[in-house]
């Protein structure tokens with residue numbers, strides 16, 4: 001099977017508020033797949049459904065051919081061991097050193113002897129260029145370095161799937177480029193499949209093999225970064241060229257301003 005993750009006819013709502021409707025997405029093995037879209041369009045929700053933190057009302061999420069079922073604790077534990085996640089605010093443990101932060105998942109999920117944990121942690125830190133920062137605390141490193149430590153921690157168990165939620169948020173342009181290159185290099189070195197949620201068109205298009213554009217819980221466009229660059233679709237154009245005006249809504253859906261102000265009419 002070429003797809004490591006497959007989403008089919010997926011519908012998800014929070015209470016009676018529909019968030020995702022009729023989603024179909026493929027995440028082929030070995031590729032970096034980006035999910036882009038406006039704020040609140042449901043990108044993080046997709047990651048949480050793949051990670052089994054929430055369950056869809058209908059449709060399916062298959063990981064390596066098996067349906068993700070959050071109620072099946074045993075299966076979820078085994079699946080999550082093969083997933084690395086780097087969340088937007090995936091903060092490091094501030095009281096632990098860089099070394100101990102990266103060692104954490106190894107200690108949690110394996111019974112490896114200490115000398116092997118040490119070698120694995122140092123190899124992961126070497127991969128992100130921070131082997132010599134192993135003994136520092138998070139307060140002693142920069143924001144860009146902290147993101148790289150979080151990356152080393154996310155790949156500590158050599159995951160099959162690595163999910164990134166806004167990995168470039170809050171980084172300076174140089175750290176952004178470094179992080180983007182690392183995401184691609186680590187994906188290829190580990191032979192994993194990366195799912196990248198990002199707003200940052202430039203960095204994302206440099207490293208992604210394929211891009212999905214989400215708007216209001218639906219896929220509105222998909223293709224290679226080059227196809228997206230050349231797209232004439234108004235959603236894609238607005239997003240790719242960072243235009244303020246276009247179909248991507250600025251307001252959170254709900255009552256009109258006129259209704260809220262009690263002045264009648266429809267805005």
Ligand SMILES: Nc1ncnc2c1ncn2[C@@H]1O[C@H](COP(=O)(O)OP(=O)(O)OP(=O)(O)O)[C@@H](O)[C@H]1O
Nearest residue numbers: 014015019037038039040041042043044045046197
């Ligand atoms: N626990 C929750 N309960 C109710 N609604 C939620 C919950 N989490 C998210 N939502 C809503 O679901 C919608 C999709 O959220 P999601 O976090 O997936 O969006 P996103 O595309 O990742 O947005 P952003 O880019 O701003 O992080 C949003 O409108 C949000 O308000």
